[in-house]
Amino acid sequence: MRSLDAARDTCERFHPGLVKALSDLPFEEREAPGSPVVDLFRSAAGTGLLIPTEYGGLGADPVDAVLVQRAVGSLSPSLAVASTMHHFTAAMLYALADGPGRLTPAQTQVLHTVVPEQRLMASGWAEGRTQQNILSPAVTATPTAGGYLLNGAKKPCSLSRSMSLLTASIAVPGADGGQELALALVDSSSPGLSVHSFWAGEVLAGAQSDEVRLADVFVPEDMVIRTTADDPDRIDDLQNAGFVWFEMLVSAGYAGAAAGLTEEVLARGRGSASERGTLLVRTESAFDLLLGTARAVRDGVGGEEAVAQVLIARFAAQEALSLAAQQALELLGGIDFIRSAAHSRLAASVRPLAFHPPSQGSTVEPLLAYAGGAPLDLS
Numbered sequence: 001m002r003s004l005d006a007a008r009d010t011c012e013r014f015h016p017g018l019v020k021a022l023s024d025l026p027f028e029e030r031e032a033p034g035s036p037v038v039d040l041f042r043s044a045a046g047t048g049l050l051i052p053t054e055y056g057g058l059g060a061d062p063v064d065a066v067l068v069q070r071a072v073g074s075l076s077p078s079l080a081v082a083s084t085m086h087h088f089t090a091a092m093l094y095a096l097a098d099g100p101g102r103l104t105p106a107q108t109q110v111l112h113t114v115v116p117e118q119r120l121m122a123s124g125w126a127e128g129r130t131q132q133n134i135l136s137p138a139v140t141a142t143p144t145a146g147g148y149l150l151n152g153a154k155k156p157c158s159l160s161r162s163m164s165l166l167t168a169s170i171a172v173p174g175a176d177g178g179q180e181l182a183l184a185l186v187d188s189s190s191p192g193l194s195v196h197s198f199w200a201g202e203v204l205a206g207a208q209s210d211e212v213r214l215a216d217v218f219v220p221e222d223m224v225i226r227t228t229a230d231d232p233d234r235i236d237d238l239q240n241a242g243f244v245w246f247e248m249l250v251s252a253g254y255a256g257a258a259a260g261l262t263e264e265v266l267a268r269g270r271g272s273a274s275e276r277g278t279l280l281v282r283t284e285s286a287f288d289l290l291l292g293t294a295r296a297v298r299d300g301v302g303g304e305e306a307v308a309q310v311l312i313a314r315f316a317a318q319e320a321l322s323l324a325a326q327q328a329l330e331l332l333g334g335i336d337f338i339r340s341a342a343h344s345r346l347a348a349s350v351r352p353l354a355f356h357p358p359s360q361g362s363t364v365e366p367l368l369a370y371a372g373g374a375p376l377d378l379s
Contacts, residue, residue: 001259001262001263001266001267003259003284003287004070004071004074004256004259004260004263006067007067007068007070007071007074007256007259008071008074010064010067010068010071011067011068011071011072014045014049014058014060014064014068015041015044015045015046015049015068016044016045017044018040018041018044018046018072019071019075021040021043021044022037022040022072022075022076022079023075025037027342027345027346028341028342030075030076030078030079030206031076031077031078031202031203031204031205031206031345031349032205032206033199033205033206034206035076035078035205035206037076037078037079037082037206038079038082038120038159038161038162038206038208039162040079041072041079041082041083042118042120042162045058045115045118046083046086046118047086047090047114047115047118047119047120048114048115049065049068049087049090050065050087050090050091050094050245051090051094051111051114051115052094052097052098055094055097055111055112055114055115056112056115056116057090057094057114057115061298062245062248062294062295062297062298063291063294063295063298065087065248065249065252065294066248066249066252066287066290066291066294067252067291069083069084069087069249069252069253069256070252070253070255070256070259070287071256072253072256073252073253073254073255073256073257073259073260074256074257074259074260074263075256075260076206077203077204077253077254077256077257077346077349077350078204078205078206078207078349079206079207080250080252080253080254080256080257081158081204081207081209081250081253081352082158082159082206082207082208082209083253084158084246084249084250084253085121085122085123085158085159086120086121086122086159087245087249088123088242088245088246088249088250089121089122089123089167089242090114090121091241091242091245092238092241092242092245093111093121093167094111095237095238095241096225096234096237096238096241097111101231102231102234103225104222104223105222106220106222106223107185107222107223107225110165110185110223114165117164119164119165120159120162120163120164120165121159121163121164121165121166121167122157122158122159122160122163122165122166122167122188122212123157123158123166123167124139124154124157124166124167124168124169124186124212137169137170137171137181139151139152139153139154139168139169139170139214140152140170140171141170141171141172141182141184141219143172143173144218146220146221147218147219147220147221147223147224148170148172148184148218148219148221148224149216149217149218149219150168150170150184150186150214150216150217150218150219151214151215151216151217152213152214153211153212153213153214154166154168154211154212154214155198155210155211155212156198156199156209156210156211157209157210157211157212158207158208158209159207159208160195160208160209160210160211160212161195161208161210162208163188164187164188165185165186165187165188166185166186166187166188166193166212167183167184167185167186168183168184168186168214169181169182169183169184170182170183170184170224172224172226180226180227180235181226181235181239182224182225182226182227182235183224183225183226183235183238184219184223184224184225185219185223185224185225186214186217186219186223190217190218190219191217191218192214192215192216192217192218193212193213193214193217194212194213194215195210195211195212195213196210196211196212196213197210197211198210198211202345203345203348203349203352204349204352225238240302240303240304240306240307243307243310243378244297244302244306244307244310246356247310247311247314248290248293248294248297248310248314250353250356251290251313251314251317251318251353252287252290252294254318254321254349254350254352254353255283255286255287255290255317255321257321257325257346257347257349257350258283258286258321258324258325258328258350259283259287260346261324261325261328261329261332261343261346261347261350262279262280262283262324262328264328264332264343265279265328265331265332266279266280268332270331270332270333271331275327275331276331278327279324279327279328279331282320282321282323282324282327283320283321283324285320286316286317286320286321286324287317289313289316289317290313290314290317292313293306293309293310293313296309297310304370304375304376307376307378308367308370308376311358311363311367312367314353315360315363317353318353318354318360321350321353322350322351322353322354324350325346325347325350325351326347328343328347329343329344329347358378363378366378
């Protein structure tokens with residue numbers, strides 16, 4: 001399929017050999033617990049996709065990134081989901097690093113190690129709970145001498161078995177006596193941090209989405225990103241960037257899974273021309289919505305406008321992709337379903353897009369209010 005070939009070419013440009021390495025593995029092995037796909041991703045310089053070149057990264061723009069994720073998702077939805085957690089975290093943190101004085105020297109030093117050491121960053125935020133903002137605090141933080149003690153659990157937490165760094169949203173005491181949002185950078189080797197089995201399903205089983213527990217995990221003060229009197233917008237900027245990147249990238253990965261099914265239907269000539277045409281339109285239009293948002297972000301759209309655009313694109317794509325996956329599976333036919341579980345599992349891998357926050361229902365009123373001229377409030 002022409003558009004999927006273009007996505008694979010983009011993936012090859014940034015991650016030489018990854019498409020072939022994934023293609024050489026049987027689907028069942030790619031998507032199984034203990035799958036080697038994360039190691040293949042790391043071996044193909046996967047960690048550096050959205051990291052600026054001055055930090056040793058590849059400096060991909062939003063359009064390149066969604067194309068890469070579409071290609072990855074067509075071959076391994078598990079890897080698409082897992083890598084999204086690293087990529088959106090990287091995009092968010094390195095955007096802050098671009099501003100003078102917005103990160104501490106210790107935080108900047110950590111960012112300089114990610115590409116040379118191929119360190120993966122997991123997200124300790126709320127991507128498993130649809131009614132929450134993805135940046136809602138998932139663990140508690142208690143002030144202690146020199147920093148904070150973190151307690152709580154994140155489940156599911158993709159990349160839990162391979163991460164070197166966990167980013168966790170926390171609530172810390174603010175200057176006004178209340179609580180304010182902050183972001184902790186937690187080394188995965190920290191005492192008190194442990195990983196436990198959690199994911200029980202077959203779908204997306206290769207994403208390493210297990211439970212991460214934190215029991216009195218100490219995080220130094222200089223490894224916590226928070227607002228300051230001279231930079232009151234630091235966390236707001238972090239939230240906006242993280243939100244937009246997460247929604248774009250995770251949706252593109254699921255769009256890839258649907259595209260892989262559509263490509264198979266077209267290659268086999270299944271169904272009538274009209275049916276194949278309907279399937280193609282659903283699949284391509286869904287991704288084109290995401291691609292349009294990526295172009296807008298690349299060209300400078302930001303803030304509330306970017307958040308609104310990406311949410312509308314994601315929800316429209318979510319519906320179209322679900323229909324496309326269902327139709328593709330039907331067109332591939334009963335014998336295909338009986339003889340191999342690969343296509344049915346690939347189709348099932350499209351549906352979890354609906355489980356990532358925020359849910360469509362929780363954003364209806366904010367989006368309607370924004371359309372009417374009010375600020376966009378997703379809290």
